[in-house]
Amino acid sequence: MNNAVLSARELLEGVTPLKRDCGSLCACACCQGDEQTGMLLFPGEETLYEGCGFGRVVTANFELAGRRALLFVCDGHCERGARPLSCRLFPLFLRFTKGDTRVAIDPRAASVCPLAGYGLEALNPAFVHAARNAYDILLGDEDCAAFLRALDAELTL
Numbered sequence: 132m133n134n135a136v137l138s139a140r141e142l143l144e145g146v147t148p149l150k151r152d153c154g155s156l157c158a159c160a161c162c163q164g165d166e167q168t169g170m171l172l173f174p175g176e177e178t179l180y181e182g183c184g185f186g187r188v189v190t191a192n193f194e195l196a197g198r199r200a201l202l203f204v205c206d207g208h209c210e211r212g213a214r215p216l217s218c219r220l221f222p223l224f225l226r227f228t229k230g231d232t233r234v235a236i237d238p239r240a241a242s243v244c245p246l247a248g249y250g251l252e253a254l255n256p257a258f259v260h261a262a263r264n265a266y267d268i269l270l271g272d273e274d275c276a277a278f279l280r281a282l283d284a285e286l287t288l
């Protein structure tokens with residue numbers, strides 16, 4: 132298992148986009164996927180879901196950073212302490228800009244998340260801060276940095 136991913140998951144264990152339960156605003160819209168919709172798994176994260184009781188790992192039909200992407204497809208509920216890193220970061224995203232990076236609202240959140248239109252300022256500062264720290268840890272890992280860079284490129288096209 133990738134240590135950077137484990138550390139990033141831990142940093143986001145107890146913080147949420149709002150200080151209150153934002154799922155009550157939208158009936159947990161970001162957790163209402165189907166068999167074709169899943170959360171992207173970070174490098175190595177799939178090993179945590181072998182034999183998982185609330186979801187499964189599926190292979191995506193696209194690649195990121197030269198590797199076939201893996202998705203976690205859940206049943207619409209999970210053990211909170213076991214949710215994937217992508218779930219913990221949502222609706223945030225890491226944008227690469229001219230040799231630097233910045234935390235931004237994930238473009239994929241626009242059609243799903245009612246918080247997306249309000250920008251970072253509307254989110255719990257502790258959540259944004261923890262996400263920034265988590266991204267910094269991920270950027271220190273070669274595989275995760277390549278994954279984040281590829282994801283940004285994919286969503287910028």
Ligand code: SF4
Nearest residue numbers: 153154157160161244
């Ligand atoms: S869609 Fe947005 S507001 Fe709703 S639960 Fe997910 S992060 Fe919270």
Ligand code: SF4
Nearest residue numbers: 162205207208209218
């Ligand atoms: S794993 Fe949990 S947090 Fe992630 S989409 Fe499924 S129910 Fe939501």
